[in-house]
Amino acid sequence: MSEVKISEVKHNCQNHEKCMEMIQAVLDGSASKEEMEHFKNEMDTCLPCIEGHNLEKSIKDALNVKLEKKCCPKATVSSIREKLGFATLFIAFAILQIKVIQAVF
Amino acid sequence: MEEEEEVLDKKPRYSETEKYKVFDSEFMPHIDSMYNFAFRLTNDEDGANDLVQDTYLKAFRFINSFQKGTNAKAWLFRILKNSFINDYRKKSKEPAKVDYQEVESVYNSADEPQYNGTVDLRTEMVHDLIGDEVAMSLNGLPVDFRTVIILCDIEGFTYEEMAKILDIPIGTVRSRLHRARNLLKEKLRSYATSMGYKELR
Numbered sequence: 274m275s276e277v278k279i280s281e282v283k284h285n286c287q288n289h290e291k292c293m294e295m296i297q298a299v300l301d302g303s304a305s306k307e308e309m310e311h312f313k314n315e316m317d318t319c320l321p322c323i324e325g326h327n328l329e330k331s332i333k334d335a336l337n338v339k340l341e342k343k344c345c346p347k348a349t350v351s352s353i354r355e356k357l358g359f360a361t362l363f364i365a366f367a368i369l370q371i372k373v374i375q376a377v378f
Numbered sequence: 379m380e381e382e383e384e385v386l387d388k389k390p391r392y393s394e395t396e397k398y399k400v401f402d403s404e405f406m407p408h409i410d411s412m413y414n415f416a417f418r419l420t421n422d423e424d425g426a427n428d429l430v431q432d433t434y435l436k437a438f439r440f441i442n443s444f445q446k447g448t449n450a451k452a453w454l455f456r457i458l459k460n461s462f463i464n465d466y467r468k469k470s471k472e473p474a475k476v477d478y479q480e481v482e483s484v485y486n487s488a489d490e491p492q493y494n495g496t497v498d499l500r501t502e503m504v505h506d507l508i509g510d511e512v513a514m515s516l517n518g519l520p521v522d523f524r525t526v527i528i529l530c531d532i533e534g535f536t537y538e539e540m541a542k543i544l545d546i547p548i549g550t551v552r553s554r555l556h557r558a559r560n561l562l563k564e565k566l567r568s569y570a571t572s573m574g575y576k577e578l579r
Contacts, residue, residue: 290556293556294552294553294556297552297555297556297559298537298552301530301536301537301555302536303536303537303538303552324501327501328499328500328501328504328563329559331501331504331505332504332531332559332562332563332566333531335504335505335507335512336512336516336527336531336532337531337532339507339508339509339512339513340509340512340513340516340532341509341513342410342414343410343413343414343417343426344410344413344414345409345410345412345413345430346413346423346427349413349427349430349431350406350409352431353430353431353434353435356431356435357398357401357434357435357438359398
């Protein structure tokens with residue numbers, strides 16, 4: 274906002290829905306080069322877009338920070354490993370090693 | 379089902395020992411994100427456990443269709459999403475699968491209440507919401523809209539990755555996300571106003 278005079282700032286946005294889609298793409302890191310360029314050049318001149326940007330950012334942050342991140346229970350991890358036979362594979366590997374050692378000595 | 383078969387198409391590549399190594403090094407590091415995604419989809423811990431187990435067993439069974447060093451997280455998320463749609467919803471006898479086209483046409487119609495920027499919801503209101511209110515707002519969205527928000531805002535997938543996970547064009551990811559966010563704002567605004575916030579503008 275520093276280089277834009279207050280009088281130059283638009284208070285109405287003709288394409289607000291389209292602008293918001295672009296602003297969201299910028300915040301999501303998925304905007305095209307042209308959109309990034311447009312965003313850099315025009316963002317500071319449109320009040321509804323500035324406010325929309327701040328609101329989108331705050332919602333994105335809230336979803337990230339305020340929602341509890343659930344961790345997978347250890348029992349579920351163990352159950353998956355068990356069903357896939359990780360224990361069997363480990364035992365088979367250990368038996369094989371013992372047999373190799375016995376054969377050598 | 380066809381798309382799932384396509385993703386899970388078997389192409390023998392790994393030895394038995396390699397399979398376990400790939401599973402451990404490429405798939406297991408994502409198990410917390412997978413559980414979190416499953417929980418947000420089902421809103422139920424038992425359901426999330428079943429879905430994660432089912433996904434990991436499928437991933438192991440079809441491990442030969444996974445190219446080592448590629449995006450394992452996106453691959454696993456796609457399997458989980460398909461399992462949720464094809465298996466979990468049927469088992470849990472939830473309402474029939476939501477038709478994306480139908481949902482989108484409803485929210486795309488001329489009667490759609492376009493979210494009017496900051497007139498209702500304001501940044502400071504969002505700051506003051508607690509986690510439960512954000513979670514309930516998210517849970518209140520139709521599952522197809524909830525999914526895009528989870529993938530983008532919580533899991534940080536790009537639009538390109540989301541297009542692959544959901545098997546839809548990037549343009550549809552973008553517009554679906556936009557509509558989902560407008561709906562989420564409506565839900566958040568309801569919680570904020572019920573907390574006593576007044577529409578000041």
